[in-house]
Amino acid sequence: MVIAGAGLAGLTLARLIATHPELGKKRVLIIDRDDKNANDRTWCFWARDDENMPAVSTFTWNACKFYAPGFERRLDIAPYRYHMVRGCDFYAWSKQQIATNPNIIWLKASILNIDAEQGLVTTDSGDYTGEVVFNSALMKRKLIPQNPWFEQPFSLSEKPEAQGRGGAIQLLQHFKGWLVETEQPVFDPECVTFMDFRVDQNGATRFVYVLPFSPTRALVEYTLFSPELLKETDYDDALKNYLIQYLNINQYQIEETEFGIIPMTDAVFPAILEGRVINIGTAGGFVKGSSGYAFKRTQRKLQALVNDWGQQGAPNPALLASDPHFRFFDSVLLKVLQQKGDLGGEVFKRMFRDLPATTVFRFLDEDSTLVENLRVMATAPKGVFTLAAFKQMTRLSQL
Numbered sequence: 001m002v003i004a005g006a007g008l009a010g011l012t013l014a015r016l017i018a019t020h021p022e023l024g025k026k027r028v029l030i031i032d033r034d035d036k037n038a039n040d041r042t043w044c045f046w047a048r049d050d051e052n053m054p055a056v057s058t059f060t061w062n063a064c065k066f067y068a069p070g071f072e073r074r075l076d077i078a079p080y081r082y083h084m085v086r087g088c089d090f091y092a093w094s095k096q097q098i099a100t101n102p103n104i105i106w107l108k109a110s111i112l113n114i115d116a117e118q119g120l121v122t123t124d125s126g127d128y129t130g131e132v133v134f135n136s137a138l139m140k141r142k143l144i145p146q147n148p149w150f151e152q153p154f155s156l157s158e159k160p161e162a163q164g165r166g167g168a169i170q171l172l173q174h175f176k177g178w179l180v181e182t183e184q185p186v187f188d189p190e191c192v193t194f195m196d197f198r199v200d201q202n203g204a205t206r207f208v209y210v211l212p213f214s215p216t217r218a219l220v221e222y223t224l225f226s227p228e229l230l231k232e233t234d235y236d237d238a239l240k241n242y243l244i245q246y247l248n249i250n251q252y253q254i255e256e257t258e259f260g261i262i263p264m265t266d267a268v269f270p271a272i273l274e275g276r277v278i279n280i281g282t283a284g285g286f287v288k289g290s291s292g293y294a295f296k297r298t299q300r301k302l303q304a305l306v307n308d309w310g311q312q313g314a315p316n317p318a319l320l321a322s323d324p325h326f327r328f329f330d331s332v333l334l335k336v337l338q339q340k341g342d343l344g345g346e347v348f349k350r351m352f353r354d355l356p357a358t359t360v361f362r363f364l365d366e367d368s369t370l371v372e373n374l375r376v377m378a379t380a381p382k383g384v385f386t387l388a389a390f391k392q393m394t395r396l397s398q399l
């Protein structure tokens, strides 16, 4: 089989196969154009200790804070803890495990095309055929700009051809972060700022999160949910303002920067695109439409696939699909954000004000019960959500 793309999804799958007693006997070719050594992203997620997340080294916090204008709360997140995994650590750890299995071969090459019917992967270093091809490298649908500032103004929502089948909503979660070192001790290393909506919203959902590693060191990240990117300098200005206005920091060194774009969409992703290809990761719709989270979802979906495959003898892509009820909730929130961009802060504030944080986490993890879902929905601003729910019900039923 071929695993096309060795990022989060490709490496997760390769590691699970490599360490599986039966599947580990299969011959696997894993292809990526990159060596996967750089720290190209950091992943954050909440998890209970019994959730069997990768045993890669993480930074972990037991407490989170939430801020909105006129509202502040220290969230009681137990039994969850908040974790951060550096991309480079995850890649190194995964590759180490994969290297223990001689049946898995790594090819560094650019994938030019995948012929789904034949399972033929064309690269700049030759062609390779797989009985099954797991693809997380090539995207059928353009979900994010490839060269952000060369495509400005980039607006998916304004381009009808980018709206996708059935008028899917496509927003972007875009963010810039600075790893800062301060002279004075200003951070509380025990507590993450999970979301801080006190920053100007200006027609879009905007918040800052802070991951403190010591009293003088933290990753401060400015995040937006909107159809368009900002000018590069706007992210810097917002970060500078936040450090001064809310953290009272004037003297600091920027040690690293991170910029990222995650698609937020209710577009329908078929788990099997066609023929022998099974799409995984972002290409397979693993990113949660309304939050942009994908790390834990990727672990869970692929673990379920591999467990079942080991027992049944063939991979069942239906196990990768998301629950239609939660897809509907995502779609409604995206509709609200598309129409009233700056309502996001109010929506999250009401959830964390009116419900235990663990209920919100369970809802976002898609683990919540019907009663919990109703409790979450009861927190939403009624008029705009009812209208959006009606519109999205009509749209989704037509797909």
Ligand SMILES: Cc1cc2nc3c(=O)[nH]c(=O)nc-3n(C[C@H](O)[C@H](O)[C@H](O)COP(=O)(O)OP(=O)(O)OC[C@H]3O[C@@H](n4cnc5c(N)ncnc54)[C@H](O)[C@@H]3O)c2cc1C
Pocket: 004, 005, 006, 007, 008, 009, 010, 031, 032, 033, 034, 036, 040, 041, 042, 043, 044, 045, 109, 110, 111, 112, 136, 137, 138, 258, 259, 260, 261, 262, 280, 281, 282, 283, 287, 292, 293, 294, 295, 296
């Ligand atoms: C900066 C950033 C931060 C994020 N933070 C979080 C977070 O905190 N929590 C969370 O849950 N989610 C987060 N996400 C969202 C999501 O978890 C990641 O995008 C995740 O990496 C998606 O996994 P993937 O395997 O689909 O894609 P990737 O990890 O991007 O892997 C795709 C792989 O395909 C390879 N590739 C692409 N094209 C080709 C080609 N033509 N030929 C060969 N190889 C190719 C790439 O080199 C890459 O290795 C973040 C995303 C970004 C971009």
